[in-house]
Amino acid sequence: MKTRVTELLGIEYPIVQGGMMWVGRAELASAVSNAGGLGTLTALTQPSPEDLLKEIQRCRDMTDKPFAVNLTFLPAINPPPYAEYRQAIIESGVKIVETAGNKPQEHIEDFKKHHITVLHKCTSVRHALSAQRMGADIISIDGFECAGHPGEDDIPGLILIPAAADQVKIPLIASGGFADGRGLVAALALGAEGINMGTRFCMTQEAPIHEKIKQYYLNQDERSTNLIFRKFRNTTRVAKNSISDLVVELSQKPDIQFEEIRPYVSGAKGRMALETGDVDAGLLSAGQVLGLIHDIPSCHDLIQGIMTEAHEIIQQRLNRLID
Numbered sequence: 001m002k003t004r005v006t007e008l009l010g011i012e013y014p015i016v017q018g019g020m021m022w023v024g025r026a027e028l029a030s031a032v033s034n035a036g037g038l039g040t041l042t043a044l045t046q047p048s049p050e051d052l053l054k055e056i057q058r059c060r061d062m063t064d065k066p067f068a069v070n071l072t073f074l075p076a077i078n079p080p081p082y083a084e085y086r087q088a089i090i091e092s093g094v095k096i097v098e099t100a101g102n103k104p105q106e107h108i109e110d111f112k113k114h115h116i117t118v119l120h121k122c123t124s125v126r127h128a129l130s131a132q133r134m135g136a137d138i139i140s141i142d143g144f145e146c147a148g149h150p151g152e153d154d155i156p157g158l159i160l161i162p163a164a165a166d167q168v169k170i171p172l173i174a175s176g177g178f179a180d181g182r183g184l185v186a187a188l189a190l191g192a193e194g195i196n197m198g199t200r201f202c203m204t205q206e207a208p209i210h211e212k213i214k215q216y217y218l219n220q221d222e223r224s225t226n227l228i229f230r231k232f233r234n235t236t237r238v239a240k241n242s243i244s245d246l247v248v249e250l251s252q253k254p255d256i257q258f259e260e261i262r263p264y265v266s267g268a269k270g271r272m273a274l275e276t277g278d279v280d281a282g283l284l285s286a287g288q289v290l291g292l293i294h295d296i297p298s299c300h301d302l303i304q305g306i307m308t309e310a311h312e313i314i315q316q317r318l319n320r321l322i323d
């Protein structure tokens, strides 16, 4: 299947693994790239730019296919040294970057100056258009269903993807809620030229996530996420567990301050949950697509399955409709 996305990224299938804090490590990124998709390392998962350089080398040792590095800009009291991470990515010679989050301009411009293909992920048409103006090569448009940060507009993919396709000139990747061949065909029909998946790739053999968390997710459905941090204009979609239920409950207090919630929600606690398998140790980003995930395949089998299903739908089911 050839689209502008496969051509620009130099990949076989129009399937991208989005950056994922604590999960986007060399094991997963290389497995996705080896399977013909685009794997992505998550820069800020590494404690320093030097560690990121080592992780990029580790990924190169595991695949000779293209892979990307994600750099995410989020509101923070003590922001990480973004410019230093950016410099490390440029020095590493990686050719594709996924940017996400607030005010990406200086970063996109610098990556473009160094001839890096920039895929910018965002959650609104207006942000997609401004990233296009900044020089991004591809937009990943993330619907309200998505894991992590769906933004504050609450527009689901069924509206957001075609709304973006109507206005964005550069190639579009549909993100949020994708798990199978049906989703890929739907994304293509809506005007996208590929799909980006997060939660589905967490549920693969190669994802560096404790087996108990994967088993927990297998028993969840499309109602199993919580939206938190809306009050702080930093809405985040996470799996339901005792911590996210507590945050939802605390957030109902009209005068709640972030300081009251902070002890429960640190990134370190989320990391501990993923690594130890203790589901209630912290927050776990996950999307509503949990309702469509019923197995834990290898990345190779997952991607092959998606492509086989997509071909069957296009060649048989849809084709029959117009015979």
Ligand SMILES: Cc1cc2nc3c(=O)[nH]c(=O)nc-3n(C[C@H](O)[C@H](O)[C@H](O)COP(=O)(O)O)c2cc1C
Residues within 6 Å of the ligand: 017, 018, 019, 020, 021, 023, 042, 070, 072, 099, 100, 101, 121, 142, 145, 146, 147, 148, 149, 175, 176, 177, 178, 196, 197, 198, 199, 200, 202, 284, 285, 286, 287, 288, 289
């Ligand atoms: C565990 C996890 C961590 C994530 N961390 C990040 C991140 O650090 N930066 C980012 O841009 N997106 C992050 N995301 C979002 C994904 O890259 C992707 O956009 C999203 O998962 C798509 O929605 P889906 O889960 O329905 O496929 C994360 C998603 C998950 C599941």
